[in-house]
Amino acid sequence: MGMLALRRLMAAQRDRRRRRKAQARNGAITSMAKRKGTFLRGGDSSQGAKRLRYSGPYLTEDIWRHIHSLMPLRDAARAACVSQAFLRSWRRYPNLILTTETLGLEQKKHWKVHMARYFTRVDHILKNHSGIGVKRFQLVCGRRKLICRLNNWLQIAISSGIEEITLSLPSEYSFPCSLLSGGSGRSLQHLELVNCAFRPMAGLGCSRNLTKLHLHSVLITDDELACFLSECFALKHLDLSYCRELVYLKIPCLLEQLSYLNVDLCHLQMIESKAPNLSSLIYSGNLIELSLGQSSQVKTLDINFYDKTNFLCYVITKLQNIVPNLESLTIYSDDEVQQGGMKHDSVSGDTTTNLRTMPGHKHERLKEVMIIGFCSATSMVELTCHILENTTSLETITLDAVCDVHDLENIGRCCTTTIRKTGSCYPLRREMILEAHRGVMAIERYIRGKVPSNVELTVREPCTWCHDLERLDALEKENGSHYSPPHLKLEDISLLLKPV
Structure with missing residues (x-):
């Protein structure tokens, strides 16, 4: 659908150039706005936008923008290079998945050269984007030198309407939670942070519609996570791994939608969950105390206590009382x-x-x-x-x-x-x-x-x-x-x- 529309657009542009040359030779340049069977070039028709003759069906700029949004990043960028209409919609392209694959970069022998090209292209794309209409934003930036640029990149991409954020950041970097306040993060549904600090405060207002949260190698304390989760009324999926500052993980009862919890190597001492509909629990790490409540609805349990000797005996004697409604159990024992x-x-x-x-x-x-x-x-x-x-x-x-x-x-x-x-x-x-x-x-x-x-x-x-x-x-x-x-x-x- 998208490539067919692009071919039609390019054919219309070629016809336009030929007509202009013919009109210039004959000295008969007429008003394009009066022509029938036209193609919207830019702006709104109510404001007297210019129109071009187009042999295909009439499509508004919103439809062309939607077609553009369905293209992969590389195809969308190429279309913007050959079309003024797509160039304008490129500034509102919604899916900024900025990986080496989507940017067309192959891994080279010289890693520094490879990453320099990657960051140059990221910088160019974000500087030419208006920051309006971004729904999905994915970025990998592990270099300490680029922290100053990183602030600008995030400020451009994270704006009103954002739905999904996936970021791998330098370990010294503290994610600017202020970008999610003031309404910018109200539409956020999926947040994934890797290798940074995350220090949310009360009243952030970005977690009410959040359905999936993944923190990997993130610095966040028990109180900070509890503060953030206290507003995540729609959360369904919580994934925590290598978050070494966490000690006591407490899941409040207000998380009525939470059904999946995965905790991996967080050096916890206790997991206490009051989420009434938690059905799947995956845990890997040291032996901890599990408190899931008398009416636990956990039906799938995947568990590995690395430091527990005679683990099979522990499973037989202890788990039966912790998960009375269990249907599927997977355990791993290294001992x-x-x-x-x-x-x-x-x-x-x-x-x-x-x-x-x-x-x-x-x-x-x-x-x-x-x-x-x-x-x-x-x-x-x-x-x-x-x-x-x-x-x-x-x-x-x-x-x-x-x-x-x-x-x-x-x-x-x-x-x-x-x-x-x-x-x-x-x-x-x-x-x-x-x-x-x-x-x-x-x-x-x-x-x-x-x-x-x-x-x-x-x-x-x-x-x-x-x-x-x-x-x-x-x-x-x-x-x-x-x-x-x-x-x-x-x-x-x-x-x-x-x-x-």
Whole structure:
């Protein structure tokens, strides 16, 4: 639609130039305003704007401006270079997504030259923009030298009508909250700040329509965040990561629309939420106190306590009371398996080994269980047996002896499936491969016999190709004794409990 209109406009301009030359030769320049079948060149028709003959349908300047706004940034800039009408609408172009991709800059070997070109183009675009009509503004500026320019850029782009702001700023920079006061931020719906200080004050007035807030590596205190959230009546999505000044995160009850909360590595001591409709909670970091209220509506919980030992036992005994309406649980435990060996005792080879039981803990709604990175740790075997013995609604249980949590949608082995995107299995060290085989043996000895006849058990063993010990020994001999597969990361365990 946009490019078709642009071709018509350019054809009309060529016709206009030819007519002018002909009129100049004949000395018969007439008033363009009296011609029929015209194209609005600029201004409002009520003010006697000039019109040009145009063979296509009549379109007002507002329609042309809307067509222009639908073009990607680079196409919109090119159109402004060949059209006076688009040049005027360029000064009100609504989507200023200023990234190296949208500006047509490829990454060069000389990073300083590359970034200099980027900032030159950003400066040129914003200086030629009126600041009127901007709805989406995205900018990456991590250089301390440009802080003085940054103030001017933000002042131009952040104005009345702004809906979405995404900024990655220098760590020494404090976002000027005054730009969002006085009505400029009343229409703001999405705010994302990265790597700066954010010091909001009471009565800012920009958060009443805000539906999504993302703060990453942002300096903001408990009181400042609480002050800002106290006016976010429409907030639905809150994402906080690496905000090291936060200690106690308190979500007030007035956030009735809040349904999603993600907190990652913020060094918190406590999360207290009174939001009545919070349904999804994702947390990664140190062990903290969770207070979600007696009537918690959290149905999806994704949690990882990095410093919690025997995490699986903690999940069984504590989480049930914190999230009574839970439907989907994903937990990660780094302490059950570690590179080079387990921190916890492995089950013995004797099938008569006494395993702990927890009578009285019934799970009546649980239907699907998946454990990724199943190992021979006693606590892991105990948890699995507990689920099988106390879950009357269970339909399927999947135990994967290999820890591959980086591609949950395409888990498999390249020796048995072709759905994996990478074309190869997750790489393992020799110790990890041995532990995977011990995990399979533990399944056969302690678990398979306890699986009810109406429950489907799926056991995923190590790949016969990628996790073959003889092949790994040959690679180590060829590449040296310190050979390790590429992209190796510390393994963790993922447990997914998904009732329907």
